[in-house]
Amino acid sequence: MKSTTFRKWSWVHTWSSLLCTIFLLVVCVTGLPLIFKDEIVALFDDGIPASDLPADTPNLSLDGFVLASRNMYPGQVIISIYFDDDAPWAVVTLAPSWKDFEAGRRAAHWLRFDARTGNVLKQSQPAAEAGMSAMGIVREVHRSLFIGPQGELFMAGMAALFIIALVSGAVIYGPVMGKRRFGDVRRYRSARITWLDLHNMIGIITLVWAIGVGATGLMNDLAKPLLAAWQATDVASMLVAYKGETTPAGTELTSPQSALETAQAARPGMIVYSIVFPGGSSIGTPFHYLVWAHGSEPLTSHLVIPALVNARTGQLDAVITMPWFLQALQIARPLHFGDYGGMPMKVIWVLLDLTAIIILVSGLYLWFARRAGTARAVYSRTDADSAVTVVR
Amino acid sequence: MNVIRKKIRLWRGPVVCGSSIAFGLLAALLGQGYIWHGLAWAALALPLLAIVIFAWPWKRYVRG
Numbered sequence: 001m002k003s004t005t006f007r008k009w010s011w012v013h014t015w016s017s018l019l020c021t022i023f024l025l026v027v028c029v030t031g032l033p034l035i036f037k038d039e040i041v042a043l044f045d046d047g048i049p050a051s052d053l054p055a056d057t058p059n060l061s062l063d064g065f066v067l068a069s070r071n072m073y074p075g076q077v078i079i080s081i082y083f084d085d086d087a088p089w090a091v092v093t094l095a096p097s098w099k100d101f102e103a104g105r106r107a108a109h110w111l112r113f114d115a116r117t118g119n120v121l122k123q124s125q126p127a128a129e130a131g132m133s134a135m136g137i138v139r140e141v142h143r144s145l146f147i148g149p150q151g152e153l154f155m156a157g158m159a160a161l162f163i164i165a166l167v168s169g170a171v172i173y174g175p176v177m178g179k180r181r182f183g184d185v186r187r188y189r190s191a192r193i194t195w196l197d198l199h200n201m202i203g204i205i206t207l208v209w210a211i212g213v214g215a216t217g218l219m220n221d222l223a224k225p226l227l228a229a230w231q232a233t234d235v236a237s238m239l240v241a242y243k244g245e246t247t248p249a250g251t252e253l254t255s256p257q258s259a260l261e262t263a264q265a266a267r268p269g270m271i272v273y274s275i276v277f278p279g280g281s282s283i284g285t286p287f288h289y290l291v292w293a294h295g296s297e298p299l300t301s302h303l304v305i306p307a308l309v310n311a312r313t314g315q316l317d318a319v320i321t322m323p324w325f326l327q328a329l330q331i332a333r334p335l336h337f338g339d340y341g342g343m344p345m346k347v348i349w350v351l352l353d354l355t356a357i358i359i360l361v362s363g364l365y366l367w368f369a370r371r372a373g374t375a376r377a378v379y380s381r382t383d384a385d386s387a388v389t390v391v392r
Numbered sequence: 393m394n395v396i397r398k399k400i401r402l403w404r405g406p407v408v409c410g411s412s413i414a415f416g417l418l419a420a421l422l423g424q425g426y427i428w429h430g431l432a433w434a435a436l437a438l439p440l441l442a443i444v445i446f447a448w449p450w451k452r453y454v455r456g
Contacts, residue, residue, distance in 0.1 A: 174402060182405035183446035201446050205439045208410040212417060298422045334421060341420030344433045351440050 001175045013168035018367060020161040021360050023145075027155070027217070028357045030142040035338055035346050035353070037135055038086075047122030050088045050114045059083070059115040062257040062275070065090050068118065069111055077101075079108060080276045080283070081256070083115060090115040095126075098279040149224065156221035162214045166207060173204050192369040199362040206355050213356075216336035219329050230326060238308070238318060239285055247279055247286040254314035256289060262316050263291035263307040270305060271296055278311040287311055302331045409439040 001009075033040060062081060069078055069092045079093040079101055095101035095108045106128035112121045124130065132140070144151030177184075177200065185197040203210075260272055270293035276284035284290040288308040295301050308317045322330075334340045338349030416435030419428050 173406075174399075177402055179398065180402075182402050183442070185446060187449075198447055202443055204406045205409045205442055206413070207406065208413040209417075209436075209439075212413075298424050302421075335417055341429050341432050345420055345429070345436065348433065348436045348440065352436075355440070355443060 006172060006175050009168050009171045013165055013172055014367065016161045016168060017165040017360075017363050020158040020165065021364055023155065023158045024162055025357065025360050026145070027142055027158075028353055028360065030138050031353055032350060033135070033138055034142060035349050037139075038339065040135060045122070047112060048119070050121060051117050051119070053088075053116055057088075057116045059088075059090065060118050062090075062260055063255050064118055065092055065113050066256055068113070068120070069094060072111065072120075077279060078277050079280070080274060082274045083272070085271075085273065088115045089113065089121065102280055102282050143221070152221045152224060156218050159214050159218035159221060163211060163218065166203075166211050166214065169203055170207055173200060176200060192366065192373065195362050195369075196366055199359060199366060202355050202362075203359050206352060206359070209352050210356060210359075212335050216332050219332055220336055223326075223329055223333075226326060226329070230323060234323070235285070235320070238320070239287070242285075242287050245287060248311045253278070253311050254309075258314050259289040259309040259311070260291060262309050262314060263289075263293065263319075266307060266316050266319055267293055267305060269296055270294065270300075288317060299331070302334055303327060304330055405442070409442055412436070412438045 065081060066078060070076075073094050076094045076096055077098055079095055079098075082091045082093070083089070084091065090113045092111045092113065093108055094111070100107040107126050109126045110124045112123070113119065114121055140146050144155060147154065176196075182204075183201055185201060186193050256275060256277070260275055264270065264272055272291055272293045274292040276290040276292070278285065278287055278289060280286070285308065287310065289311050291307045291309055292304055293307070294304050305319065305322070307319045309315070310317050338345060338352075412435045416432045416438075419435065420432035423429065423432065
């Protein structure tokens with residue numbers, strides 16, 4: 001590599017890293033507890049445990065959960081029902097009205113049922129009253145630094161800089177190593193040289209993991225605006241036929257259980273995990289049950305397919321195919337979290353996260369040490385010049 | 393020939409570690425059961441093991 005080319009890539013690596021380092025440190029540190037979020041949430045969960053029943057015990061009808069929820073909170077609207085993949089729970093989300101829900105979602109609260117017995121296991125308070133949980137705070141800092149949608153876009157920019165830093169780091173790795181072997185750490189030289197070698201060695205070994213986590217982090221940050229754009233264009237065009245219709249009243253709604261069965265029959269082999277009730281436009285449509293399902297195979301289990309079931313007639317109006325970039329996003333999403341391979345994988349993810357922290361901190365140290373070294377060199381040169389002047 | 397040999401010597405390790413990580417991530421994502429997950433854990437642990445070996449503070453080093 002020519003020395004000018006090397007200098008350009010080195011400049012790109014230095015400045016793309018420096019601009020994002022502090023934010024990446026925040027992301028790496030807040031990411032550590034998020035790897036174990038399921039275990040931490042379960043540890044502090046004060047809900048009643050689900051009944052110990054055989055694994056093949058079928059779930060109760062959705063209509064029963066809807067009726068029980070309406071009896072407990074008359075006058076409120078049901079926003080959605082969600083089935084947990086890992087626990088036999090049906091979680092019903094309610095709000096005083098769709099308008100309140102769409103104003104900020106902090107008015108929403110939920111009821112957790114045992115999906116097989118119908119027993120209420122836990123009730124939440126609205127977020128506006130209960131405040132945010134510790135894990136919620138950590139997640140918000142990790143995702144958007146608590147700045148909201150602009151924060152998510154900012155973090156997407158930082159993730160893009162991180163990827164540039166990784167690629168430029170890989171480009172200059174060869175010239176920096178010169179004739180030395182892979183993994184050579186010069187402990188007999190200064191601390192700066194030792195840390196430079198450690199930085200290079202750990203960086204090149206974990207490069208693929210870091211690019212994977214950075215790229216999927218970037219995709220996750222862009223997911224919301226992309227989904228909103230898709231809803232505003234493709235989904236909105238599907239709803240043109242319903243222009244002028246009113247949202248069905250509670251008494252006009254067809255059975256949610258039959259809506260679920262209709263959607264399931266249209267997509268055999270898929271597992272329904274959520275049903276959004278008609279009324280809103282931010283997470284569903286005013287006229288349909290929006291039924292979300294995912295596949296049952298390892299690859300398709302991360303791919304979600306929504307279906308629209310007419311809430312008045314109970315007919316299937318559409319099975320929506322998401323655009324390729326949203327499908328790719330769904331499949332790649334788990335690669336960011338490291339929570340899809342059991343506890344050993346989570347422990348490995350923590351160790352890889354710690355190596356990323358070492359790379360970031362050592363990068364900062366190398367930059368400061370180099371600046372200090374340059375300043376010392378200039379200072380001693382000036383001293384030498386002065387000495388020469390004095391001798392003269 | 394010598395240049396190619398040097399490049400192989402320098403890049404062999406990173407390519408093995410990168411491939412191991414890529415395999416581990418995909419095996420855990422797409423594989424089912426303990427065999428695939430076990431392979432994924434081993435593949436992801438390999439680069440960490442390499443870091444420990446190369447960064448081991450009491451490792452004997454050869455000058456030059």
